[in-house]
Amino acid sequence: MPDTSPIVRIDHLRLDRGGRTVLRDITLSVPRGSIVAVLGPSGSGKSTLLSALTGELAPTSGTVEVLGQPVPRAQRALLELRKGIGVLLQGNGLLTDLTAAENVALPLRMHTRLPPALIRRLVLMKLHAVGLRAAADAYPRELSGGMARRVALARALALDPPLMIYDEPLTGLDPIASGVVMDLVKRLNDSLGLTSIIVTHHVHETLPIADHAVVIANGGIVFSGTPSALEASTDPLIRQFLNGEPDGPIPFESAAFNSRAEVA
Numbered sequence: 099m100p101d102t103s104p105i106v107r108i109d110h111l112r113l114d115r116g117g118r119t120v121l122r123d124i125t126l127s128v129p130r131g132s133i134v135a136v137l138g139p140s141g142s143g144k145s146t147l148l149s150a151l152t153g154e155l156a157p158t159s160g161t162v163e164v165l166g167q168p169v170p171r172a173q174r175a176l177l178e179l180r181k182g183i184g185v186l187l188q189g190n191g192l193l194t195d196l197t198a199a200e201n202v203a204l205p206l207r208m209h210t211r212l213p214p215a216l217i218r219r220l221v222l223m224k225l226h227a228v229g230l231r232a233a234a235d236a237y238p239r240e241l242s243g244g245m246a247r248r249v250a251l252a253r254a255l256a257l258d259p260p261l262m263i264y265d266e267p268l269t270g271l272d273p274i275a276s277g278v279v280m281d282l283v284k285r286l287n288d289s290l291g292l293t294s295i296i297v298t299h300h301v302h303e304t305l306p307i308a309d310h311a312v313v314i315a316n317g318g319i320v321f322s323g324t325p326s327a328l329e330a331s332t333d334p335l336i337r338q339f340l341n342g343e344p345d346g347p348i349p350f351e352s353a354a355f356n357s358r359a360e361v362a
């Protein structure tokens with residue numbers, strides 16, 4: 099029977115950083131196979147939420163389950179869990195003195211004992227999946243920003259993780275490269291049967307491929323629903339965020355606001 103349980107289950111989560119509460123009372127389920135957009139203004143805590151999924155940051159209270167288990171604290175169990183999570187971080191993190199193929203091979207070399215010829219075959223398959231098989235032997239400096247992002251995506255896919263996490267996948271990309279990357283995220287999600295969580299403030303590029311949208315602001319979830327419900331929302335806070343307006347219910351300095359709210 100197919101596993102229909104959520105791939106991520108967050109329950110009444112509170113996350114503190116630097117002695118300050120960044121997020122409180124976050125409850126969220128991510129169904130298998132879906133694409134979830136986590137949106138919110140800068141500094142609202144999107145990356146902080148991701149760090150709880152990857153076990154980098156422990157909950158102050160509440161629970162986080164990923165791939166059917168509570169995110170472990172013990173290092174060995176955490177490393178094992180992370181093999182099931184492909185992460186594409188802001189910036190590509192490609193090693194500049196390695197070719198595209200060598201970059202994609204890194205996780206396979208590190209985490210498997212596969213023979214080099216098989217690793218090469220798998221690497222070429224991953225590069226093919228992102229449309230860059232021909233660039234296997236190119237160095238990152240020889241690639242455009244969009245191509246480098248796709249190589250980083252191939253590397254994140256190297257171990258066939260069921261869950262993909264994208265942290266601002268469009269940063270620094272022009273509109274055409276952004277379209278290519280988002281299209282790829284959607285196609286890979288559907289063809290490989292993945293689940294994708296995309297953290298971004300690129301609302302208009304991301305909503306078209308998302309099944310579900312979550313907006314984080316003022317320390318909590320202020321919207322959770324379909325992209326069309328988000329776009330139709332008349333909530334002033336949501337409208338302010340969607341329209342990128344500086345004045346409104348989202349304080350311009352939301353971080354400063356939160357710290358004052360904590361003290362109050």
Ligand SMILES: Nc1ncnc2c1ncn2[C@@H]1O[C@H](COP(=O)(O)OP(=O)(O)OP(=O)(O)O)[C@@H](O)[C@H]1O
Pocket residue numbers: 115116120138139140141142143144145146147299353
């Ligand atoms: N390591 C840290 N120590 C202390 N505070 C931190 C740390 N990392 C982030 N913060 C604070 O937590 C809050 C949320 O930051 P976070 O990076 O999660 O926001 P974000 O929504 O991802 O922002 P952006 O869109 O700009 O990346 C901010 O006020 C930030 O200053």
